[in-house]
Amino acid sequence: MNPDLRNERAKATFSVERLTNMLDGGAERTKRRRQIEEIIERDPTGIFSNDENIYLHRTDRHKRSLAKHVRMIEICRKLGIGDECGGEIIRSKDFPLMWKAIADDLPTALHWVMFVPNIISLCDEQQQAQWLPLCRDWKMIGCYAQTEIGHGSNVRALETTATFLAENQGGDKGGSWIINSPTLTSTKAWPGTLGRTANHAMVIARLIDGEGIDQGIHNFLVPLRSMKDHKLLPGVKTGDLGPKIGYNTMDNGFASFDHVKIPRRNMAMRFATVDENGKYLKKSVSDATSKISYITMMQVRAYIVDEAGKNLGMATTITTRYSAVRRQGYSADGKKEFQILDYKQQQHRILPLIAASYCFFFTGKKVLERLQKIENQLISGVGTVTKTQVADIHASTSSLKSFTTTIAADGIEECRKACGGHGFLQCSGLPELFTSYLQNPTVEGDNQMLPQQVAKVLLKLVQAVKDGHDLSSYDNCDASLLIPSLQSILRKKVEKCSATSAEDLMDVGILIKSFGHRAARLLVGVAHDMNRCISSGASMEEAWNESLIQMARMSRGYSMLVLLTEVAKGIEDEFERGALQEAEVLVLKDLARLFALSQMEKNMGDFLEDGFMSAKKASWVRWNVIKLLSKIRPNAVALVDAFDHSDFRLKSVLGRFDGDVYSHLLKTSKKDPLNATEPGPGYEPHLRRLIRDGAGVYTGTSSRL
Secondary structure (H helix, E strand, O other): OOHHHHHHHHOOOOOHHHHHHHHHOOHHHHHHHHHHHHHHHOOOOOOOOOOOHHHOOHHHHHHHHHHHHHHHHHHHHHHOOOHHHOOOHHHOOOHHHHHHHOOOOOOOHHHHHHHHHHHHHHOOHHHHHHHHHHHHOOOOOEEEEOOEOOEOOOHHHOOOEEEEEOHHHOOOOOOEEEEEOOOHHHOEEOOOOOOOOOOEEEEEEEEEOOOOOEEEEEEEEEEOEOOOOOOEOOOEEEEEOOOOOOOOOOOOEEEEEOOEEEEHHHEOOOOEEEOOOOOEEEOOOOOOHHHHHHHHHHHHHHHHHHHHHHHHHHHHHHHHHHHHHOEEEEOOOOOOEEEHHHOHHHHHHHHHHHHHHHHHHHHHHHHHHHHHHHHHHHHHOOOOOOHHHHHHHHHHHHHHHHHHHHHHHHHHHHHHHOOHHHHHOHHHOHHHHHHHHOOOOOOOOOOOOHHHHHHHHHHHHHHHHHOOOOOHHHOOOHHHHHHHHHHHHHOOOOOOOOOOOOOHHHOHHHHHHHHHHHHHHHHHHHHHHHHHHHHOOOOHHHHHHHOHHHHHHHHHHHHHHHHHHHHHHHHHHHHHOOOOOHHHHHHHHHHHHHHHHHHHHHOHHHHHOOOOOOHHHHHHHHHHHHHHHHHHHHHHHHHHHOOOOOHHHHOOOOOOOOOOHHHHHHHHHOOOHHHOOOOOOOHHHHHHHHHOOOOOOOOOOOOOO
């Protein structure tokens, strides 16, 4: 064990194991996770080894990842994982532990992330009885095909069509659908698992009923490949889109359909049906229940928020440990080299990112729990879920997804840069972590587009407050956090930060109110900007476009309000249920303060602009950040240790638990195929012509004619 890391761990003021247990959901879950990780790491086939990953071509990475998936399923069956769910492995609480333990991206992921959840949420009981057993047995492997090469976030503009064909017009018994890609731009593009892995797709297409009426976007289960030999079915063309900057084990694909015929009952029919005559019928359900098709999307976004914290946690683990091991610069006596973790600049780069990781954990957990409750209520019909509540969680997940993934992507890259030159090596683990994570600011709603979804929901609240409407429908909604400040701002009452000292700005309650004012003011600013544009003769469309930049600022502000509120509640909840003791609560609250104040520091203009904060109070914010860096510094290594990322999962010579960085760095370099022969592979065909044969020897001036 590196002595510096040993000393760092001895400084911890809290129980690392208790914090790990809290992150896992309890001591038993920690124990189970570690058991599963050990099974994967010690599997006798050796297929799960990631030692050669950085040297493999993406085709080989893809094939190897499929081998890992198959072996994982074999192990799950052997261990009985999924037996408690009728054999449905992906519904077992142990399944996420299993695939995460593999520490490699699996090409099959969209099958359980989106395909199966769509069947459960949008298909009727008869359809589920037909398809879910095939999914359970891994005979049917699916993906979710929504985006097209010419259309992404604008779902209403999708061009793929599903046209009803009656039996007497050439359809199969009971009628059929003709799935067609009428244009080049209607080619499905980017769905994960689509290119080479899936044999079915949940295709999002325009439903054209028996009367030729376009009934809008619906879901259709479309066979892509034979379940006997995996060959493409007639009329279907699919393939991989090509090498990406990361996430290259996944076959993000394209697909086009040339009048592909599927059964009428392959339309998802929980909330709408088409009978044998092509008559379209939308089932009578509540406004909220009609939104269940969005629940899966929101769950994926909430899952992305949760994963943002975990990925950032991996990056900070690597960088923090390395920063404790790496020494740079001498003390005044010239005898002692400093740990780079002792430099304030390094702390300012890393510690707020550790804080962000923990904050994202609490927020993701809370949002996922809330979404699960809403989905259960919608599907069972037990309890009341209003349209306002569904819209509210949509706004929250949209803003949080954009906010957290931006911070995580930028943060992972900052961690790489904070490791200096060694961070540029693939064996540091950071380049692949970064490039594979970079998809997240784009998938499930581009981060620059999502603020519009937030604005559409929250502007209705501004109008309701302005008009003096009953606001009880916002009870139990995140948007209710905005109401006090909205009422003050719209009534021309001046709000000021209540802090009277730097110490006051360490109070989480005061920080939450400050972020509440900021978010409300920015939201009112969006409304004022739009009204001003319209009053000047602009159309609604033009006014909306002019306000997009302000919407993005507002969305970030709203995210911080929701996030800090959830973190504060999350810490208290864990303490009350006994998962944490006072020592852990103290350090977690310091992390919450650090993240809040560092974000306030970065966006100080939003607090100064309307006089909510003074220049003096702004200086308190900066001072408190520095103060918290010093306070958290002794716990830095312990905090990342609590994430409990094994060396197998980190895949990093710099982030090793034992701190034996340099010997393993050199050991890894020797595995590089470029070093396999002596002399190097380029000598005989090229370098020899220069060095030995004299191809570059200067022989004096010669005629160029």
